[in-house]
Amino acid sequence: MSSITEYICNDCGCLLVHSNPLTLESMRDVHKQLCIFARQKAMSAQAAKSTSISKPAAAAQKTSTSPQVASSAPTPKVSAADTTSSTAPTTPATGGVAAGASGGSGTTTISLTGSGTNYPKADGPIDPSFKSKRQVAGTFQGIKVWGPIDPPGQLGIWGTEVTVDYDICVADGACIEACPVNVYEWLDTPGHPASEKKPFMIREKDCIFCMACENVCPPQCVKIFQKGQ
Numbered sequence: 379m380s381s382i383t384e385y386i387c388n389d390c391g392c393l394l395v396h397s398n399p400l401t402l403e404s405m406r407d408v409h410k411q412l413c414i415f416a417r418q419k420a421m422s423a424q425a426a427k428s429t430s431i432s433k434p435a436a437a438a439q440k441t442s443t444s445p446q447v448a449s450s451a452p453t454p455k456v457s458a459a460d461t462t463s464s465t466a467p468t469t470p471a472t473g474g475v476a477a478g479a480s481g482g483s484g485t486t487t488i489s490l491t492g493s494g495t496n497y498p499k500a501d502g503p504i505d506p507s508f509k510s511k512r513q514v515a516g517t518f519q520g521i522k523v524w525g526p527i528d529p530p531g532q533l534g535i536w537g538t539e540v541t542v543d544y545d546i547c548v549a550d551g552a553c554i555e556a557c558p559v560n561v562y563e564w565l566d567t568p569g570h571p572a573s574e575k576k577p578f579m580i581r582e583k584d585c586i587f588c589m590a591c592e593n594v595c596p597p598q599c600v601k602i603f604q605k606g607q
Contacts, residue, residue, distance in 0.1 A: 383395065383396070383397070383399065383402065384402070385402060385405070385406040385409075387409060387410075387413055387415075387416075389413050389415040389416040389419065390413055390414065390415040390416070392409065392413070392555070393555060394406060394409060394555065394556060395555070396556070396593070396594060398593075401590070401593055404588070404590075405556060405558065405588070405590045408558040408586065408588050408590070409558040411558075412558050412559050412586070413558075414560065483519070483520070484517065484519045484520015484521065485517050485519075485520055486517060486518050486519055486520075487516035487517050487518075488515060488516035488517070488518055488523055488527065488529075489529055490518075490529050490530060490533075490566075490567055490568075491529055491530055491568075491569070492528060492529035492530060493528075494527075494528030494529055494530065494531040494532050495530065495531050495569065496531065497528070497531030497532045497545075497571055498571055499545070499546075499548075499571045499572040500543070500545040500546045500572065501546065501597075502543070502546045502597040502598040502599050503546075503597070503598030503599070504535065504541070504542075504543040504546060504598060504599050504600065504601045505543075506601055508524060508535055508541075508543075509524070512524040512525060512526075512534070512535065513525055515527050515534060518536070518578075519578075519580065521536055521537060521538075521578070521579060521580070521582060522536070522537065522538050523535075523536050524536070529569075530567065530568060530569030530570055531569065531570060531571060532545060533545060533567060533570060533576070536576075536578070536579065537579045537582055538582065538603070539582055539585055539587075539602065539603050539604070539605060539607075540561055540562075540579040540582045540585050540591070540600075540602060541579075541600070541601045541602070541603065542576065542577060542579065542599055542600050542601075543599040543601075544567065544570070544572075544576050544599075545570075545572060546572065546597050546598075546599035547572055547573060547576050547577070547597065547599045548572050548573050548596070548597055548599075549564075549572075549573035549574075549575045549576060549577070550595075550596055550597075551577070552591075552594040552595055552596060553577050553591035553592075553594065553595055553600055554577050554591075555594075556590040556591050556593075556594045557590060557591050558586070558588060558590065559581070559584045559585065559586055560581060560584070561579050561580075561581045561582060561584055561585050561591075562577040562578060562579055562580070562581075562591070563577075563578050563580050564576070564577065564578065565577070565578035577591075585602070587602055587604055589602055
């Protein structure tokens with residue numbers, strides 16, 4: 379059995395740590411195949427190769443093309459009203475969070491703020507049969523939230539395939555570090571008794587069901603469901 383206890387990716391610098399060497403080796407193999415930075419390097423190298431091949435052809439085409447004649451058509455005038463309407467900033471909907479470059483453009487119907495402050499930290503593990511006992515209370519950037527919820531002290535269970543009981547989560551970050559496909563991002567949850575940030579499964583659809591995040595979670599607040607479960 380291998381004695382590996384940690385692995386650092388040479389491309390992205392991601393540190394994978396697990397007490398079980400066999401699980402760590404599995405996490406390392408999956409990460410090597412799906413590392414975003416490694417794929418970007420390979421794509422850049424391929425693009426550079428394609429560019430160097432196409433330059434001679436582009437130069438020959440430029441030589442044989444007749445020069446363009448400047449158009450004498452007048453430049454259309456733009457009114458002040460047209461300028462104002464085209465440059466006005468777009469304001470995100472009330473209660474939502476503006477989508478970043480990484481995603482998060484789904485519907486938001488719940489808030490992270492409120493008057494629910496009299497709640498203690500809940501103990502793990504997550505109830506694996508919660509879907510048959512709870513109702514969907516709303517969505518946050520397209521991710522389902524299973525109630526009951528009473529922000530900021532009670533936030534329920536988030537996700538459909540990648541699920542996290544936010545009332546148990548203590549934000550140790552093990553799931554974010556273990557995930558080979560970057561499903562999670564930090565989400566601020568000020569006022570929650572267990573922790574004031576949570577791992578948000580913003581790229582839930584990218585989950586490869588490797589179970590790494592579920593296996594490394596200390597309070598056992600993560601549960602992964604295969605599609606259709």
